[in-house]
Amino acid sequence: MIKAFITRLRQGYKTIGFPRTAAAPPERFRGLPNVNNHACAGGDCAACIAVCPTKAVSLDKGLCIDLGACIFCGACAKACPQGAIRFTPNHVLSARARHDLLCGENSMPAVKALSKDMLRIFGRSLKLRQVSAGGCNACEADINVLGTIVYDLGRFGVQIVASPRHADGLLITGPVTKNMQVALLKTYEAVPDPKIVVAVGACAINGGPFVNCTQHLHGVTEILPVDLFIPGCPPHPLTILDGILRLLGKIK
Amino acid sequence: MNYADVPLLDEIVFRAAVIGETAAGKRLAAYFAVPEEKKSGTRLIAVLAHDMNGTLEILACKVDVTFNALTPDCAQAHLFERVIAEDFGLTPAGHPWSKPVRFPAPENGAAPRPPIGVMDFFNVKGEGVHEVAVGPVHAGVIEPGHFRFQCHGEDVFNLEISLGYAHRGVEAALKGGPDRTTLPIMETAAGDTTIGHALAYCQCVEALGGCVPPIRAQALRAVALELERCANHTGDLGALAGDVGFLPTAAFCGRLRGDFLNLTALICGSRFGRGLVVPGGVGYDLDDALVNTLRGRLEKTKQDVVAAAELLFGTSSVQARFENTGTLRRADCLTLGLVGVAARACEVVRDVRQDFPAGHYRLAQVPVVTAESGDVFGRAFVRYRELQQSMAFIDMQLQALAQGPLTANIGALKANAMVVSLVEGWRGEICHVALTDANGKFGRYIVVDPSFHNWSGLALAMRGQAISDFPLCNKSFNLSYCGHDL
Numbered sequence: 001m002i003k004a005f006i007t008r009l010r011q012g013y014k015t016i017g018f019p020r021t022a023a024a025p026p027e028r029f030r031g032l033p034n035v036n037n038h039a040c041a042g043g044d045c046a047a048c049i050a051v052c053p054t055k056a057v058s059l060d061k062g063l064c065i066d067l068g069a070c071i072f073c074g075a076c077a078k079a080c081p082q083g084a085i086r087f088t089p090n091h092v093l094s095a096r097a098r099h100d101l102l103c104g105e106n107s108m109p110a111v112k113a114l115s116k117d118m119l120r121i122f123g124r125s126l127k128l129r130q131v132s133a134g135g136c137n138a139c140e141a142d143i144n145v146l147g148t149i150v151y152d153l154g155r156f157g158v159q160i161v162a163s164p165r166h167a168d169g170l171l172i173t174g175p176v177t178k179n180m181q182v183a184l185l186k187t188y189e190a191v192p193d194p195k196i197v198v199a200v201g202a203c204a205i206n207g208g209p210f211v212n213c214t215q216h217l218h219g220v221t222e223i224l225p226v227d228l229f230i231p232g233c234p235p236h237p238l239t240i241l242d243g244i245l246r247l248l249g250k251i252k
Numbered sequence: 253m254n255y256a257d258v259p260l261l262d263e264i265v266f267r268a269a270v271i272g273e274t275a276a277g278k279r280l281a282a283y284f285a286v287p288e289e290k291k292s293g294t295r296l297i298a299v300l301a302h303d304m305n306g307t308l309e310i311l312a313c314k315v316d317v318t319f320n321a322l323t324p325d326c327a328q329a330h331l332f333e334r335v336i337a338e339d340f341g342l343t344p345a346g347h348p349w350s351k352p353v354r355f356p357a358p359e360n361g362a363a364p365r366p367p368i369g370v371m372d373f374f375n376v377k378g379e380g381v382h383e384v385a386v387g388p389v390h391a392g393v394i395e396p397g398h399f400r401f402q403c404h405g406e407d408v409f410n411l412e413i414s415l416g417y418a419h420r421g422v423e424a425a426l427k428g429g430p431d432r433t434t435l436p437i438m439e440t441a442a443g444d445t446t447i448g449h450a451l452a453y454c455q456c457v458e459a460l461g462g463c464v465p466p467i468r469a470q471a472l473r474a475v476a477l478e479l480e481r482c483a484n485h486t487g488d489l490g491a492l493a494g495d496v497g498f499l500p501t502a503a504f505c506g507r508l509r510g511d512f513l514n515l516t517a518l519i520c521g522s523r524f525g526r527g528l529v530v531p532g533g534v535g536y537d538l539d540d541a542l543v544n545t546l547r548g549r550l551e552k553t554k555q556d557v558v559a560a561a562e563l564l565f566g567t568s569s570v571q572a573r574f575e576n577t578g579t580l581r582r583a584d585c586l587t588l589g590l591v592g593v594a595a596r597a598c599e600v601v602r603d604v605r606q607d608f609p610a611g612h613y614r615l616a617q618v619p620v621v622t623a624e625s626g627d628v629f630g631r632a633f634v635r636y637r638e639l640q641q642s643m644a645f646i647d648m649q650l651q652a653l654a655q656g657p658l659t660a661n662i663g664a665l666k667a668n669a670m671v672v673s674l675v676e677g678w679r680g681e682i683c684h685v686a687l688t689d690a691n692g693k694f695g696r697y698i699v700v701d702p703s704f705h706n707w708s709g710l711a712l713a714m715r716g717q718a719i720s721d722f723p724l725c726n727k728s729f730n731l732s733y734c735g736h737d738l
Contacts, residue, residue: 010556010559011504071526179355
């Protein structure tokens with residue numbers, strides 16, 4: 001027992017100060033892209049489109065990156081001869097609507113909190129059921145991380161629960177494989193109303209790196225209403241936490 | 253090698269060779285079907301690995317719609333032959349367990365198939381016998397899969413594992429590559445093994461394109477692969493502690509796993525190593541300052557991990573739960589051809605880094621760790637010892653990084669060729685096989701995740717166990733669902 005105490009003391013206090021203190025993603029982290037339309041050479045160049053593995057870049061209405069499709073590989077930024085795309089380490093990426101994820105020169109709209117009525121129910125206690133619908137275990141792993149002492153999700157009143165019956169909503173990862181469609185819908189039905197749906201990761205939003213594979217539904221948008229989109233492949237735990245806290249009005 | 257040089261044997265000779273060789277100690281690393289051109293039958297190809305000699309043997313034979321299954325005489329082939337039956341409509345005659353594996357949805361107007369979950373599960377009848385069905389949606393934050401237990405009271409007679417829920421169609425999408433989409437798919441074939449699968453893929457295209465990556469790149473790849481091992485082994489030790497209710501180590505390791513992931517993120521910006529291993533070399537470099545930061549943080553993490561693990565292994569109530577739980581016999585491990593941690597915990601000396609060293613592992617060795625017990629303790633202890641070896645290895649490589657470029661050019665891929673690539677991922681042997689067509693594009697690409705071999709090991713380890721020990725046994729293997737389902 002004494003050994004456990006000594007080890008505990010040596011490990012120290014590890015919970016991060018976020019959101020009270022600023023988050024510190026790694027220096028080379030590829031977060032919110034900075035898009036410079038003036039530098040872009042447009043359709044004549046299109047080097048970014050040629051290298052993007054998920055068709056996330058478009059030039060139709062000026063240079064625009066769809067963060068829902070983007071896997072943040074950085075290939076477009078490397079390929080751009082004009083340096084019109086730069087990935088910043090900004091981890092704030094979530095959006096309430098699918099079209100809000102289109103990242104052009106204008107800054108993306110900030111995540112609006114849930115309605116007052118919803119916040120009255122969920123604002124101080126939100127239980128989420130996670131469903132992996134064919135994810136690669138990276139999004140799942142970084143959701144699990146939120147439960148560790150570093151992020152300590154419980155301090156915000158948010159908890160991942162084992163049964164949909166105990167849940168207020170779903171946290172969905174993976175492109176929704178055809179083989180998981182029924183199980184996902186049944187789980188959704190098992191969650192009592194009112195409920196929310198959070199799509200975590202490029203797969204759940206658009207199919208992610210598997211966009212050319214045929215055995216899935218390209219994410220959850222076609223079959224369920226989504227309240228929060230959290231982009232990334234996988235999203236950094238800070239990105240996920242930030243999105244959920246904004247939805248609950250705890251970060252403004 | 254040239255595809256045409258793969259020895260094409262008569263079916264009877266092929267069968268005798270594979271059965272004889274596996275009985276004599278070789279192992280089926282891969283076994284798959286390739287449709288012949290002009291629809292004239294199908295070719296079966298077996299890749300046999302001889303760990304002691306460090307040699308691979310490739311055999312082939314041509315079959316019609318029905319062929320004699322190897323499985324009755326070679327248990328390692330059972331899942332491979334089920335995939336061959338599922339993907340190519342062949343019938344492995346005499347297969348004792350011929351059931352779907354990944355339940356792919358029919359495409360392009362193909363005949364309908366039974367949906368996933370509709371299957372004849374093995375069934376035990378009798379007084380007091382009951383069935384427990386778990387999944388595909390599990391209670392934790394884990395991937396989907398279905399487990400069907402036949403129990404008598406608490407005791408498990410049989411566990412049948414039926415997967416396929418994470419089947420995305422990875423192998424089909426790789427056909428016609430490589431292109432800009434290939435690397436991201438490889439990195440996410442099993443996302444917790446990003447470096448392992450990306451490396452296996454890069455070794456394939458480098459062999460086909462006549463490219464030798466620069467030595468600095470090879471060293472950085474080895475560092476990344478061992479960091480991946482450290483992160484996952486640490487996470488597993490914490491999860492095992494959690495499953496027996498030993499919360500201190502569970503809490504410490506949950507955090508420490510992230511510390512290893514953050515080391516990888518220091519190198520390439522991604523906690524899982526996305527974009528770090530690229531065809532021809534690596535995508536990111538380290539300067540002296542970063543090397544020092546990495547070494548400093550590694551040293552701190554090492555102290556904390558060792559303390560957390562010593563606390564775990566030094567607690568008698570934990571040992572009482574770990575020992576003699578989920579024991580796998582060495583003979584069964586060899587028969588099933590298991591790989592990685594699960595095999596080494598049964599005292600099977602089997603590690604690609606030693607047996608088939610490639611890249612940096614030709615220059616720098618990591619000692620192979622084994623245990624004798626074959627139980628949860630064995631698998632946990634092998635993880636702890638490997639973790640220590642890997643941390644020492646990373647530190648040593650960071651101290652002596654060779655200078656030089658990060659990537660080398662890859663030529664046009666050799667046409668009509670076949671290449672086998674092996675990597676010791678943190679779960680075990682990752683085997684990729686690429687077959688190119690006349691244009692040097694992938695005509696067929698086969699991914700064998702270590703989980704593909706090892707799920708049967710978990711099923712066997714559960715026999716005679718209490719069903720309440722399933723989470724612990726499952727965690728001690730910690731296999732990939734998506735790596736299996738592809």
